[in-house]
Amino acid sequence: MVALEDLKQEAKNVLEGGTVKYIIGYKKPAVGFMAVPAFFHKPEDLDALVWDPTCVHNLVLFLKDEKKKKLGQKEPDERPVGIVVKGCDSRAVNVLLQENYIDRENVYILGVSCGKTGMVDLKKVRKYFKGKIISQIDFNENESFTVTTTEGKVEVPAADIFAVRCTECITASPVIHDVLLGGDSVRTPENPFGSLEEMESKSQGQKWDFWQEQLTKCIRCYACRSICPMCYCDECVVDTINFAVYPDTPAEEKAQKIKWVEKSPTTSENFIYHMVRAIHLAGRCVDCAECERACPMDIPLRFLNKKLEKESKKLFDYDVGYDTEIPSLISSFRDEDPEDFIR
Amino acid sequence: MTEEFEPKIVAFLCKWCSSAGSDLAGVSRMEYPSNVIPIQVLCSGSVSPLYILSAFNKGADGVLVSGCHPGDCHYIKGNYYSRRRIALLKELLNFIGLEPERFKMSWVSAAEGTKYTEVIKEFVDELKPLGAQTKLRRNG
Amino acid sequence: MKKKRIGVFICHCGTNIAGTVDVKKVAEALSKHDGVVHSEDYVYMCSDPGQKRIVEAIKENDLDKVVVSCCSPNLHESTFRNAVKEADKNAFQCEIANIREQCSWVHPNMEEGTDKAIKITKTVVEKVKHNEELEPISVPVTRRALVIGGGISGIQAALDIANSGHEVILVEKSPSIGGHMIQLSETFPTLDCSQCILTPKMVEVSKHEKIKLLTYSEVQEVSGYVGNFKAKILKKPTYVDPDLCTLCDECTKVCPVVVESEFELGLTGRRAIYIPFPQAIPATYILDDTGCPGLLPIACGKCADVCDPGAIDFDQKPEIVEEEIGVIVVATGYDLYDKTNMGEYGYGKIPDVMDGLQFERLCSASGPTNGKIIRPSDLKEPKELVFIQCAGSRDPELHCAYCSKICCMYTSKHAMLYKHHVHDGQAYVFYIDIRSGGKGYEEFVQRTVENDGVLYLRGKVSKVFQDGDKVKVWGVDTLAGKDIEIDADLVVLAMAMRPSEGTEKLAKILKMSLDKDGFFSEAHPKLKPVESVSAGMFIAGAAQAPKDIPEAVAQASGAAAKAIGILSQERLYHSPMVAKVNKHLCTGCRMCVDVCAYDAISIKDGIAEVNEVLCEGCGTCSATCLRAAISVKNSTPYQVHEMINASLGG
Structure with a gap:
């Protein structure tokens, strides 16, 4: 288990010594109990740093902002950014390294292990505690959480309020880090793709009905895209409106705006949008499930990405976010890749 | 009498093998259904998943991607990348509930005029009972 | 931005298109399509008047883009692009819609064909609408050629290119050039002595000032593109300096190691230090480091002790030679189908069953028997000799599906040579068909049958086995409808031709494609028989398919002509797409x-x-x-x- 004091000390060491320019971590929210992302520029601010099962955000997202900010600066501060990452998030760092979006020197990774559990699912917590006011949730040594409410502390079995993705997690500890807190914990879930099975067993008609109901809800707010650390393109191929025009863009090209997807949130367009997103995340998504958490319409978006993660593993034996030196899933092949589907 | 449903098919044919194979079918005067509109691409490796989704979105009842057999790619290995990309897209389309028969990939060499006609005939036969594709069709 | 002005031209192709496509209706439908300002149909667009109509229509209607709906773009794309150029428009503003091969020829129903032709044409109009104006990319040419393989094809190609004044690097993996042809005794249909007609060419290669010969060398890496390739060639150590070696043969007398001779196909042995054959080019001995008892440290060293000129250098190391070239001719030839595949004919188990190349060595005056035909087991002269054709060829179930093409002819030659050597002997030939297409070939086979009394039996052999000192051959004569049993003294198998060993590896290095049988693929089976699909790489000889000598020589000269075509250019043009x-x-x-x-x-x-x-x-x-x-x-x-x-x- 990570001792918060150790994490604070490690963070303080690098911030005080000027090794990093600032640290991206978590702090208590102004309202509620779910931790929020926080940027620590001064060592004394670090007293507010927290690490608990409510630190659901994938902070790797903020490395996108950091990169864009730096690109706009004339003489950018070249020191790395300190960042607190969980096991899943660390694989996102690896994908960004693999895609040369960031350099290893750009980040100082404070790795935190989730131990035997992981992150809570806010919806499950709310349901479990029906209206009680929660002030704090803590990790335990065993597979449970300690939840502090106005009525005192209770120990809750992890399974009851745990995020589904955490039950399928195989990297409870960061795979890349400069310091690792909480030790290296190995997790071998019985069925890392178990949550997909119910969907997969449905008939084509039932599958369609399910997704039609879900994706028709989409209002195309693009929260899923905005929160995704892998969606770092300046312009998204599904957008036709914000294709930037630069001084050197030829007139011909300005006129060539492809409408792969209409803006209006109709069922067909929502399908195309979400499928393009899933395909573009194949071999890149680390199942941080931030898209699903951010979705205001409660669409189970994680399924789409998880399905392709499963197929990448099954068909191509490809694991996402472990090796930064290998070519990406779709920029590589094996002679023995399956082709039984080809006539 | 109701008129039989005639599916609309978009076929992405690579220039060197499948389009040439389709030319051979023509030279050999092999008859096959006229439901397919071919779009010649240089290599099956150049077919982006977006093209396929877009074809369904614009009302295709079926989409075919056809390239050179493994090892025969004019561009050495484009078809291998295509094979991987299309396997993933096929799984995804299946997962969201589109009938798997609607999306096909084939290897047709420049010498396989007969195979090209067989692929088209089979595809049309498989698509007819499914009727029009409305799931991904814009304003469908 | 100016609105695009597109012209559409629908070809009738006589009735080839107009027979099943309503071309007027297609032209009419296209005239209403967005951006199309001119649409017409004509009986033969590719004819001179047809092309003129395009030029005129471009001028009259101020067209800036053109679509021709006609046959496959593989046929007339360049015709129409040139026409567009003639009207001072960029050639890449012309695209072809294929409404013949992909439409009129396959859809007999006029309504369906017309509907599809309209859609195909509209699709291509949408493409051309957004075409950029492009100019071919120009690149300089390195005016040197690399020829891979030093058999008759490689020798011919190298000489032809060198004689046109261009430098050639000729790479051969074995210690001497000459290939399989130098192993042959006589050649059909004239019975020229193979060595006598080949060695002058080999000498010419060795003396040619434009040819750089790299024997005992292999191409390891090729990068670049047509006109500008870079090759890395591994030159294996021979441990003998060819300039110093006087061919005195003292070294072989002291060499304690005997291994099978590759040149004599195992019919005799050679020493670890050896010359492959007396006329070898380059004329030098070489030391085979796999046969030698040891170089690191030197275990024996006797050869160096007796070498007066001091030609032996145990310290030689493999060397990488880098060469820049503009074109590559691949002439890697063939090998015989592996004998381990031919268990049913006892090949490899029965000593008196051999392949055709071994029989050539038996007949050869310079061979291990000095031209006496004797069988390996007891060195007796065989009186009953059975030739089996199609050993591994034309057998899609078990072996190679294709016909190896030369075996009918060389078997006939073998039977004839045998009769010339053993007058009282009897030769039998089991065959499926006799394929003797070629100048003087049929007459040659007839001569074998009629003058030399060779018995041709149409049928396959079911089993070959040792029976005492005889080799029993069970077969069938399908013409007589009888089972045949022959107590043979020697059996010669006309083994299938396979791509030479290492072809697959070389194809990977060159990024060239192979056909289903493993031979190099030509770019077009009829119209581009010496070109590969990779620009600047050509194929000659049996590397492309089984071939006899005249065909291999002709193809080599063809490949050389194509290579010279590139080498004689100052610059090359590359597709700008x-x-x-x-x-x-x-x-x-x-x-x-x-x-x-x-x-x-x-x-x-x-x-x-x-x-x-x-x-x-x-x-x-x-x-x-x-x-x-x-x-x-x-x-x-x-x-x-x-x-x-x-x-x-x-």
Whole structure:
């Protein structure tokens, strides 16, 4: 288990010594109990740093902002950014390294292990505690959480309020880090793709009905895209409106705006949008499930990405976010890749 | 009498093998259904998943991607990348509930005029009972 | 931006198109399509008047883009692009809609054919609408050739190219040039002595000032593109300096090691230090380091002790030679089908069953028996000799599906030579068919049958086995309808021809494709028989398919002519339909670099950059890029998008 004091000390060491320019971590929210992302520029601010099962955000997202900010600066501060990452998030760092979006020197990774559990699912917590006011949730040594409410502390079995993705997690500890807190914990879930099975067993008609109901809800707010650390393109191929025009863009090209997807949130367009997103995340998504958490319409978006993660593993034996030196899933092949589907 | 449903098919044919194979079918005067509109691409490796989704979105009842057999790619290995990309897209389309028969990939060499006609005939036969594709069709 | 003015021309192709497509209706429908300002049909667009109509229509209607709906673009694309150029328009503003092979010829129903022809044409109109004006990319030419393989094909190609005044690097993997032809005794249909007609050419190669000969060498790496290849060639150590070696043969007398002779196909042995055959080019002994008892440290060293001129150098190391060349001719030849595959004929188990090449050595005056035909087991003269044709050929179930083409002729020659050596002997030939197409070939076979009394039996052999000192052959004569049993003294198998060992590896190095049987693929089976699909790489001889000597020589000269065609140019032109990067969208993720088969993309300052000369325009990068930051000119995602729309009637 990570001792918060150790994490604070490690963070303080690098911030005080000027090794990093600032640290991206978590702090208590102004309202509620779910931790929020926080940027620590001064060592004394670090007293507010927290690490608990409510630190659901994938902070790797903020490395996108950091990169864009730096690109706009004339003489950018070249020191790395300190960042607190969980096991899943660390694989996102690896994908960004693999895609040369960031350099290893750009980040100082404070790795935190989730131990035997992981992150809570806010919806499950709310349901479990029906209206009680929660002030704090803590990790335990065993597979449970300690939840502090106005009525005192209770120990809750992890399974009851745990995020589904955490039950399928195989990297409870960061795979890349400069310091690792909480030790290296190995997790071998019985069925890392178990949550997909119910969907997969449905008939084509039932599958369609399910997704039609879900994706028709989409209002195309693009929260899923905005929160995704892998969606770092300046312009998204599904957008036709914000294709930037630069001084050197030829007139011909300005006129060539492809409408792969209409803006209006109709069922067909929502399908195309979400499928393009899933395909573009194949071999890149680390199942941080931030898209699903951010979705205001409660669409189970994680399924789409998880399905392709499963197929990448099954068909191509490809694991996402472990090796930064290998070519990406779709920029590589094996002679023995399956082709039984080809006539 | 109701008129039989005639599916609309978009076929992405690579220039060197499948389009040439389709030319051979023509030279050999092999008859096959006229439901397919071919779009010649240089290599099956150049077919982006977006093209396929877009074809369904614009009302295709079926989409075919056809390239050179493994090892025969004019561009050495484009078809291998295509094979991987299309396997993933096929799984995804299946997962969201589109009938798997609607999306096909084939290897047709420049010498396989007969195979090209067989692929088209089979595809049309498989698509007819499914009727029009409305799931991904814009304003469908 | 000026609105595009597109002209559409529908060809009748006589009745080839007009027979099943209502061409008037297609022209009419297209005239209403967005951007089309001129639409007409004509009986033969490719005819001179047809081309003139295009030129005139461009001028009269101020067209800036043209679509010709006709036959496959493989046939007349360049015809019509040249016509467009004649009207002072950019050639890449012309596209072909294939409404013949992909429409009129396969859809007999006029209504369906017409409907499809309209859709196909509209699809191509949408493509041309967004075509850029492009000019071919020009590159300089390195005016030297690399010829791989020093058999008769490679020798011929090298000489032809060298005689045109261009430098040639001739690479041969064995210690001498000459290939299989130098192993042959006589050649059909004239019975010329093979060595007598080949050695003058070998000498010419060795003396030619434009030919650089690298024997005992293998091509290891080839990069670049037509006109500008770079090759890395591994030169294996021979441990003998050819300039010092006087061919005195003292070394072999002291060498304690005997191994099978490759040149004599195991019929006799050679020493670890040896000369492959007396007329070898380069004329030098070599030391085979796998046979030698040891070089590190020197275990024996006797050869060096007796070498007066001091030609032996145990310290020689493998060397990598780098050469820049403009074209490559592949003439890697054939090997015989492996004998382990021919268990049913006892090959490899029964000592008196041999293959055709071994029989050539038996007949050869310079061979291990000095031209006496005797059998390996007891060195007796065989009186009953059975030749089995199609050993491994024409057998799709078990062996090779194809006909090895030369075996009918050489078996006939073998039977004739046998009768010339053993007058009282009897030769039998089991055959499926006799294929003797070629000048003087049929007459040659008839001579074997009629003058030399060789018995031809039409049928296959079911079993060959040792029976005492005889080799029993069970077969069938399908013409007589009888089972045949022959107590043979010697059996000769006309083994199938296979691509030579290492062909697959070389194909990978050259990025050339192989056909289903493993031979190098020609670019077109009829019209481009010496070209490969890779520009600047040509194929000669049996590397492409089984061939006899005259055919191999003809193809070698053909390949040389094609090579000279490139080498005589100052500059070459390359398709300008290459990948282009949108630097605002590129993030430098390298996925395009990973998938490019031509190493045409690199990352400069964090952004992909295309080497237009290396790029072949396949577009795999474009489909891989998640950011739409790279696309191929005149085949952009936007164009495909518009084509999809048009193909679906949108």
